[in-house]
Amino acid sequence: MSLSLKFRGAAVVVAVAAMALTGCSSSDDVETTSATPTTSGSAAPALETLTEGKLTIATSEPAYSPWVLNDDPSTGEGFESAVAYAVAEQLGFGKDDVVWVRADFNASIAPGPKDWDFNIQQFSITEERKTAVDFSSPYYTTSQAIVTTGDSPAATATSIADLKNVQVGAATGSTSYEAAAAQIGTDKLQVFDDNDKAVAALQAGQIDAIVIDLPSAFYLRDAVLDDGKIVGQLPDSTAGGDQYGLVLPKDSPLTTAVSAAVDALAADGTLKALEDKWLTTAENVPVLQ
Amino acid sequence: MSTVETWEPSALELDRRRYRQRSAKRSALIAVVSTLVFAAIIAVGIINSPGWDAVKESFFNVEIGAKYFTAILKGLWLNIQVLFFSSIGVAIFGTLLAVLRSLRGPVFFPLRFLAAAYTDLFRGVPLIIVLYLIGFGVPALGIFPKLPNYVWGTIAIILTYSAYVSEVLRAGIESVHPSQRIAARSLGLSHAQTLRLVVIPQGLRKVVPALMNDFVSMQKDVGLISVLGAVDAVRAANIASALTYNFTPYVVAALLFVAISFPVIRFTDRVTARMTGREQNAGTV
Numbered sequence: 001m002s003l004s005l006k007f008r009g010a011a012v013v014v015a016v017a018a019m020a021l022t023g024c025s026s027s028d029d030v031e032t033t034s035a036t037p038t039t040s041g042s043a044a045p046a047l048e049t050l051t052e053g054k055l056t057i058a059t060s061e062p063a064y065s066p067w068v069l070n071d072d073p074s075t076g077e078g079f080e081s082a083v084a085y086a087v088a089e090q091l092g093f094g095k096d097d098v099v100w101v102r103a104d105f106n107a108s109i110a111p112g113p114k115d116w117d118f119n120i121q122q123f124s125i126t127e128e129r130k131t132a133v134d135f136s137s138p139y140y141t142t143s144q145a146i147v148t149t150g151d152s153p154a155a156t157a158t159s160i161a162d163l164k165n166v167q168v169g170a171a172t173g174s175t176s177y178e179a180a181a182a183q184i185g186t187d188k189l190q191v192f193d194d195n196d197k198a199v200a201a202l203q204a205g206q207i208d209a210i211v212i213d214l215p216s217a218f219y220l221r222d223a224v225l226d227d228g229k230i231v232g233q234l235p236d237s238t239a240g241g242d243q244y245g246l247v248l249p250k251d252s253p254l255t256t257a258v259s260a261a262v263d264a265l266a267a268d269g270t271l272k273a274l275e276d277k278w279l280t281t282a283e284n285v286p287v288l289q
Numbered sequence: 290m291s292t293v294e295t296w297e298p299s300a301l302e303l304d305r306r307r308y309r310q311r312s313a314k315r316s317a318l319i320a321v322v323s324t325l326v327f328a329a330i331i332a333v334g335i336i337n338s339p340g341w342d343a344v345k346e347s348f349f350n351v352e353i354g355a356k357y358f359t360a361i362l363k364g365l366w367l368n369i370q371v372l373f374f375s376s377i378g379v380a381i382f383g384t385l386l387a388v389l390r391s392l393r394g395p396v397f398f399p400l401r402f403l404a405a406a407y408t409d410l411f412r413g414v415p416l417i418i419v420l421y422l423i424g425f426g427v428p429a430l431g432i433f434p435k436l437p438n439y440v441w442g443t444i445a446i447i448l449t450y451s452a453y454v455s456e457v458l459r460a461g462i463e464s465v466h467p468s469q470r471i472a473a474r475s476l477g478l479s480h481a482q483t484l485r486l487v488v489i490p491q492g493l494r495k496v497v498p499a500l501m502n503d504f505v506s507m508q509k510d511v512g513l514i515s516v517l518g519a520v521d522a523v524r525a526a527n528i529a530s531a532l533t534y535n536f537t538p539y540v541v542a543a544l545l546f547v548a549i550s551f552p553v554i555r556f557t558d559r560v561t562a563r564m565t566g567r568e569q570n571a572g573t574v
Contacts, residue, residue: 174531186520192518193516200421203429206438
């Protein structure tokens with residue numbers, strides 16, 4: 001781990017040095033050429049990526065289903081892995097040109113050079129976050145759901161008022177937390193490092209229910225929990241739902257091109273097809289009031 | 290006695306004293322100037338670094354710090370409560386373990402062995418893992434009533450820190466010279482009385498700095514209970530950081546932790562200095 005980090009660090013240093021050596025004139029060239037994919041929508045030469053000719057994409061460690069299946073993004077299986085490859089293709093990078101790295105939340109928002117071109121791990125687009133990083137156009141809109149187990153007191157909840165009397169958990173840094181804090185309140189809210197810990201607490205009976213995005217809720221109910229149950233969805237606190245975007249370093253030269261690529265995928269129906277393939281959205285989950 | 294009171298230092302001695310005073314002042318001045326220059330060089334270096342503006346914005350954003358201060362302070366209150374109960378638990382359980390390990394006689398071998406195995410195990414296992422095992426594992430057994438996560442956190446901290454503290458106490462107990470025990474027994478005190486009245490008070494005094502060190506260490510480790518879902522100062526800072534994509538809340542939490550540990554650190558220094566002074570005076574009976 002530390003060795004690979006060091007290696008990545010070295011790669012960043014080399015890349016930065018290379019950029020510095022090639023100077024300003026070459027970056028002007030890149031800006032003019034980077035307009036190509038937005039117009040043609042395919043085969044774009046010489047985008048200013050971290051490693052020339054390669055597109056370095058970051059995801060979480062571990063990456064969760066159904067976003068990335070089996071924690072292996074390079075297979076293209078799972079919604080975000082598939083979206084990442086589709087975006088890469090739009091930008092003119094073949095499957096072999098994509099390099100996957102792992103990045104955690106804190107490292108992703110810390111100032112300083114990054115070792116990825118863009119980062120895909122269910123980052124919700126918010127105004128506050130835009131001060132620290134760039135976002136592409138949204139590639140998915142979700143809502144938040146309440147997951148519990150059959151024998152939990154939360155299993156019989158039919159309204160948000162019922163949830164105020166049980167202990168609900170959420171992962172820190174997630175819009176699930178924000179939705180839970182806003183709609184259920186923070187009095188009894190338990191906050192965990194990530195969804196894994198929240199699930200452990202639910203299984204141990206330390207909390208009664210979890211707030212999590214809807215696709216993950218389906219996955220938890222069907223594949224993780226013994227007696228999983230989705231109580232319902234939280235009503236959208238933001239108009240139009242919670243939108244996920246690709247994260248790019250602040251003021252990245254790639255932001256425009258990546259956004260255009262996502263827009264193109266939305267326009268030609270690719271995103272919808274991938275959603276239908278990887279995310280269970282067909283089911284009707286009642287919205288709690 | 291009266292001769293001592295009327296004694297006046299000679300002109301030469303007064304001269305010497307003045308010289309010592311002057312040179313003490315001079316070295317203090319040099320130390321101050323050198324510290325300031327050193328700090329200035331570091332500060333200028335950091336401020337002129339290419340990423341300083343970004344770092345300042347991410348880590349020292351006064352507006353964000355002020356906005357989340359009360360939430361973090363509220364979290365800190367939970368840490369202080371956990372610290373309070375952990376300290377009591379560790380004092381009792383740690384002493385018990387230390388006494389068990391210093392029991393003499395072959396009859397007590399199983400107890401000595403258990404205590405030794407316990408300290409070996411819990412000094413080796415990282416606290417964060419103990420927290421996960423106790424906080425998620427024990428409730429899952431389903432034999433205890435549902436307890437809040439910070440209770441399990443407190444128990445995990447007691448289990449881990451008792452192991453450290455018992456070793457420190459044992460070192461203190463064993464540092465008391467055997468002649469003290471022999472003298473106490475020859476005065477007719479039982480083994481337990483010897484331990485309680487003679488050995489532990491002396492041993493404890495020897496290890497006060499080490500104990501205080503463990504206490505300060507525990508003071509910040511109570512921040513780890515956040516992994517069990519409790520919203521303490523660390524988690525409150527973590528939530529604020531996640532909402533703003535800014536690290537200033539962590540800096541605020543760090544300063545608050547320093548603020549609560551500072552009195553303890555100063556107090557320890559004072560106690561240690563006083564004890565050293567007393568021990569060095571021991572010659573004049």
